[in-house]
Amino acid sequence: MQGSSEVAVLRLGHRPGRDDRMTTHVGLTARALGADRVVLPEEASGPADTIRDITGRFGGPFEVEVREDWRPVIRDWPGVVVHLTMYGLPVQAVEADVRADHRDGPVLVVLGAEKVPFEVYDRADYNVGVTNQPHSEIAGLAVFLDRLFEGRELDREWEDADRRVVPKGTGKQVVPLDEEGGDEAGGTE
Numbered sequence: 001m002q003g004s005s006e007v008a009v010l011r012l013g014h015r016p017g018r019d020d021r022m023t024t025h026v027g028l029t030a031r032a033l034g035a036d037r038v039v040l041p042e043e044a045s046g047p048a049d050t051i052r053d054i055t056g057r058f059g060g061p062f063e064v065e066v067r068e069d070w071r072p073v074i075r076d077w078p079g080v081v082v083h084l085t086m087y088g089l090p091v092q093a094v095e096a097d098v099r100a101d102h103r104d105g106p107v108l109v110v111l112g113a114e115k116v117p118f119e120v121y122d123r124a125d126y127n128v129g130v131t132n133q134p135h136s137e138i139a140g141l142a143v144f145l146d147r148l149f150e151g152r153e154l155d156r157e158w159e160d161a162d163r164r165v166v167p168k169g170t171g172k173q174v175v176p177l178d179e180e181g182g183d184e185a186g187g188t189e
């Protein structure tokens, strides 16, 4: 997020077809809730395109990277590695330590799809559970990012969007934006 060290999300594993929606939502959740980048497996080129398309329309900055091999990403990460797993330490017990580490450098958040190899548990600086119950990588990521940023991500500003949602109690309103990011006069979609 703007003004802080990088937060990247690494998605391990992707079964084309079956995982398309989950992987897309991992990327969209990472973007919407303050991460700077998502790293996806090469099988996930379709979800990568969808996430880039949404970023182009609703703004960034947010990077989508597709990698053949995730191992170097974890091995060479220059900051702390946080692996989200139902077997990890409770997020509420470690969040302050992770925030302190994030003040000094980047954070890599690792999410699985199928069984996660043990080397990931071993390499991680933090194995973190969002509850110790089985659920979803999308839910785990959302809770973790909100704890990491302590809610500040909800107020982030978006750059280079071509449209903006106008929050409404009822109904839907989207206004097109001009090149400077201002509302085009009277425009609605």
Ligand SMILES: C[S@@+](CC[C@H](N)C(=O)[O-])C[C@H]1O[C@@H](n2cnc3c(N)ncnc32)[C@H](O)[C@@H]1O
Pocket: 083, 084, 085, 086, 087, 110, 111, 112, 113, 114, 115, 116, 128, 129, 130, 131, 132, 133, 134, 135, 136, 137, 138, 140
């Ligand atoms: C559907 S789970 C599959 C986990 C797989 N059975 C395993 O043993 O690693 C997919 C991913 O969701 C995330 N996840 C599931 N439950 C979680 C929890 N309670 N806390 C944090 N992350 C969780 C983990 O990143 C996990 O790799």
